[in-house]
Amino acid sequence: xxxxxxxxxxxGTIPLGDIVLYxxxxxxxxxxxALVFTAIIAMSRTESQVEAEFGTLNEREKKVSKDEFKIRRxxxxxxxxxxxxxxxxxxxxxFTLFVCLIGIVNIGIVAAVKEVDVLDSAFQYxxxxxxxxxxxxxxxxxxxxxxxxxxxxxxxxxxxxxxMLFSSILLFIGVAGESGVAPFFATKAEMFRxxxxxxxxxxxxxxxxxxxRIIEILLIINKPFGI
Amino acid sequence: MNLMADxxxxxxxAFFVGSILLGLxxxxxxxxxxxxxxxxxxxxxxxxxxxIKETVFPRTAAMPFYVAITIILCAIWVAAxxxxxxxxxxxxxxxxxxxxxxxxxxxxxxxSGSPYGKLSCVRAVFSAAAELPxxxxxxxxxxxxxxxxxxxxxxxxxxHGALLFTLPLTAMIFIVLIISKSYYYxxxxxxxxxxxxSGFETEHFGTLRGFIMISEAIAWYMLLWIFxxxxxxxxxxxxxxxxxxxxxxxxxxxxxxxxxxxxxxxVMTEVTLAFIGIVGSLLMIFFL
Numbered sequence: 001x002x003x004x005x006x007x008x009x010x011x012g013t014i015p016l017g018d019i020v021l022y023x024x025x026x027x028x029x030x031x032x033x034a035l036v037f038t039a040i041i042a043m044s045r046t047e048s049q050v051e052a053e054f055g056t057l058n059e060r061e062k063k064v065s066k067d068e069f070k071i072r073r074x075x076x077x078x079x080x081x082x083x084x085x086x087x088x089x090x091x092x093x094x095f096t097l098f099v100c101l102i103g104i105v106n107i108g109i110v111a112a113v114k115e116v117d118v119l120d121s122a123f124q125y126x127x128x129x130x131x132x133x134x135x136x137x138x139x140x141x142x143x144x145x146x147x148x149x150x151x152x153x154x155x156x157x158x159x160x161x162x163x164m165l166f167s168s169i170l171l172f173i174g175v176a177g178e179s180g181v182a183p184f185f186a187t188k189a190e191m192f193r194x195x196x197x198x199x200x201x202x203x204x205x206x207x208x209x210x211x212x213r214i215i216e217i218l219l220i221i222n223k224p225f226g227i
Numbered sequence: 228m229n230l231m232a233d234x235x236x237x238x239x240x241a242f243f244v245g246s247i248l249l250g251l252x253x254x255x256x257x258x259x260x261x262x263x264x265x266x267x268x269x270x271x272x273x274x275x276x277x278x279i280k281e282t283v284f285p286r287t288a289a290m291p292f293y294v295a296i297t298i299i300l301c302a303i304w305v306a307a308x309x310x311x312x313x314x315x316x317x318x319x320x321x322x323x324x325x326x327x328x329x330x331x332x333x334x335x336x337x338x339s340g341s342p343y344g345k346l347s348c349v350r351a352v353f354s355a356a357a358e359l360p361x362x363x364x365x366x367x368x369x370x371x372x373x374x375x376x377x378x379x380x381x382x383x384x385x386x387h388g389a390l391l392f393t394l395p396l397t398a399m400i401f402i403v404l405i406i407s408k409s410y411y412y413x414x415x416x417x418x419x420x421x422x423x424x425s426g427f428e429t430e431h432f433g434t435l436r437g438f439i440m441i442s443e444a445i446a447w448y449m450l451l452w453i454f455x456x457x458x459x460x461x462x463x464x465x466x467x468x469x470x471x472x473x474x475x476x477x478x479x480x481x482x483x484x485x486x487x488x489x490x491x492x493x494v495m496t497e498v499t500l501a502f503i504g505i506v507g508s509l510l511m512i513f514f515l
Contacts, residue, residue, distance in 0.1 A: 037299075201337075208329060
């Protein structure tokens with residue numbers, strides 16, 4: 001199989017030590033999107049939530065304090081850069097590391113808020129993310145053990161075996177847990193109720209972009225009908 | 228044709244056709260409900276009207292994020308037109324645009340500080356499970372055709388016949404997706420449900436709303452274009468137009484006669500239909 005079959009025109013590689021980055025139209029677009037969002041987040045203020053008080057004519061305004069703002073902005077930038085890295089890395093192990101980092105900073109972004117429901121949701125998501133590291137790294141390690149490489153540029157030329165298919169399933173479960181998508185999304189949705197819109201976007205952005213990327217990776221590892 | 232002229236032409240066509248189709252959808256719904264309904268150019272008139280209205284910014288908004296998000300929304304759909312009708316690029320990239328659209332939808336809502344926008348934002352996250360059909364379509368089409376390149380998919384269909392007949396359940400999943408992303412009173416589109424006013428669009432006014440409406444028109448055109456190209460292959464412009472009108476009328480009919488589901492029911496309906504479609508399609512590929 002050719003990488004251009006999946007991601008469009010192959011634009012070349014960036015050999016950066018063991019992190020061999022490769023660029024197709026798809027990877028470049030996703031990388032660019034992650035960086036654009038990160039740049040906008042870095043320069044944005046947060047919104048304030050205005051809610052009517054029950055039983056009176058008053059209203060309540062929820063704002064993000066300066067200290068909370070600083071730490072959340074920092075973690076959002078880290079998350080954005082990790083997402084961008086996950087989009088163009090050509091190394092499966094680096095991909096799993098980036099995904100793991102995304103999981104950690106996602107919890108950090110909402111950990112500073114003082115709303116019980118949001119913290120409870122972050123705690124539950126944290127447990128799932130921690131459990132998911134086992135299949136995540138286990139999947140990548142199994143692929144290394146089966147094929148002798150974790151370079152996607154090499155894996156694309158290696159015929160798929162049954163154990164590679166099993167490893168891919170482990171990898172997918174790991175990514176689904178780390179990024180908190182279906183069926184784990186229910187634990188994560190409550191995290192978005194808090195104020196701090198620019199920071200929350202990166203939680204959602206990282207999850208969906210990582211899921212789109214893992215589909216490309218799974219199709220690179222498993223070549224249906226020997227394509 | 229010059230590439231820039233080609234892009235300009237296709238984006239303009241996508242906007243005008245998408246606007247007319249959204250107007251047609253409202254007209255169909257109105258006639259079913261025994262109302263005269265707005266003229267079919269209403270969506271386009273609204274879009275143009277918003278560009279000459281005063282743009283106001285809520286005191287609570289997250290600036291400049293609140294403004295940038297509408298421009299990003301417009302930019303990704305212009306990019307979709309370039310990847311789709313102009314260059315026939317990879318399908319994976321078009322689906323990445325759908326994923327980014329979901330994120331933009333989410334944050335257009337929450338960046339304003341409005342509780343309605345916030346609820347729409349939480350629902351956008353909750354309905355991320357509904358993106359499952361999107362990825363299922365992608366993978367099943369790849370398994371069947373061996374490529375994600377739109378030119379390759381079109382060539383496959385020229386040789387083996389339309390995928391609509393080979394993968395009818397996958398086409399069904401995509402139809403569910405189209406219904407879930409339709410704008411007016413969709414039973415499945417929980418982010419724009421009327422119980423939260425206009426969802427993520429509630430607090431965007433003037434020019435910003437104009438950008439959102441341009442994006443809506445292009446997004447609707449692109450959604451139908453992808454369905455027709457992936458499941459019927461290369462069509463002439465007239466065939467595309469006729470098929471788009473038929474699909475929009477069907478969606479209008481469904482939206483007019485079905486209640487708007489609550490978030491849990493909407494997500495579970497989409498996931499259940501996706502599951503049936505995925506298992507059925509895989510069984511058809513491997514055993515028929």
